[in-house]
Amino acid sequence: IQMTQSxxxxxxxxxxxxxxxxxxxQNIDNYVNWYQHKPGRAPHLLIxxxxxxxxxxxxxxxxxxxGTDFTLTISSLAPDDFATYYCQQSYSASSFGPGTxxxxx
Amino acid sequence: QVQLVESGGGVVQPGGSLxxxxxxxxxxxxxxxxxxxxxxxxxxxxxxxxxxFEGSNKFYADSVEGRxxxxxxxxxxxxxxxxxxxxxxxxxxxxxAKDQDSGTYIIDYWGQGTLVTVSS
Numbered sequence: 001i002q003m004t005q006s007x008x009x010x011x012x013x014x015x016x017x018x019x020x021x022x023x024x025x026q027n028i029d030n031y032v033n034w035y036q037h038k039p040g041r042a043p044h045l046l047i048x049x050x051x052x053x054x055x056x057x058x059x060x061x062x063x064x065x066x067g068t069d070f071t072l073t074i075s076s077l078a079p080d081d082f083a084t085y086y087c088q089q090s091y092s093a094s095s096f097g098p099g100t101x102x103x104x105x
Numbered sequence: 106q107v108q109l110v111e112s113g114g115g116v117v118q119p120g121g122s123l124x125x126x127x128x129x130x131x132x133x134x135x136x137x138x139x140x141x142x143x144x145x146x147x148x149x150x151x152x153x154x155x156x157x158f159e160g161s162n163k164f165y166a167d168s169v170e171g172r173x174x175x176x177x178x179x180x181x182x183x184x185x186x187x188x189x190x191x192x193x194x195x196x197x198x199x200x201x202a203k204d205q206d207s208g209t210y211i212i213d214y215w216g217q218g219t220l221v222t223v224s225s
Contacts, residue, residue, distance in 0.1 A: 031210075033211050033212070035150075035212075037150065041217075042200065042215035042216065042217055042218070043142075043150065043200075043202075043212075043215055044215075045205070045211065045212060045213050048205065048209075048211045049211070054213070084149070086149065086150050088150075088152070088210075088212070090209060090210035090211055093152070093155065093164040093165075093166075093210070094140070094152040094155065094210045095152050095166070096142075096149060096150045096151065096152055097149075098149045099149040099150070
């Protein structure tokens with residue numbers, strides 16, 4: 001299943017609200033997960049099943065959506081949040097979106 | 106705590122083979138599906154394979170189907186990835202990663218990765 005993300009990159013400031021969109025090539029119900037990835041480190045699960053916050057993840061992260069359109073929102077960007085974010089579908093085997101890089105404005 | 110440690114990466118010539126291993130600890134390995142995910146230089150994450158907790162179900166991305174084989178030895182808490190007919194496009198950091206709950210394909214722990222370079 002093809003996954004797309006927009007934007008591919010964005011520049012933001014600490015405190016900004018950031019929204020990343022993920023679109024699936026077919027209806028995948030709520031089988032979407034979101035990960036944060038920083039260079040040289042292992043990816044980190046943020047959100048699973050479209051809207052469930054992984055244990056230990058700050059509440060400024062939230063997810064929404066179902067069917068084909070999904071959103072990851074960071075309500076107030078923190079210095080530690082500059083990274084690349086990936087959506088992943090877990091409906092049929094698996095595949096990742098191309099990623100959205102969030103860097104400092 | 107959960108640990109996944111990949112090994113076996115290195116430089117291999119085009120057309121060659123390589124076998125990666127992933128040693129797991131800190132959880133009951135035989136209860137969880139395990140994935141392989143890779144990241145080519147400057148590119149995003151690419152899911153390539155999963156094996157079910159008992160090893161009977163295996164799935165692959167189209168890009169590696171027929172060339173890569175995933176297996177596991179639950180008695181040794183170890184996952185393997187046999188990679189054949191390697192090409193430059195297979196150059197990447199390869200991660201093993203654990204299902205949050207077996208069969209969900211929600212990945213909650215990742216190893217640090219092992220680098221595979223396909224070059225003459």
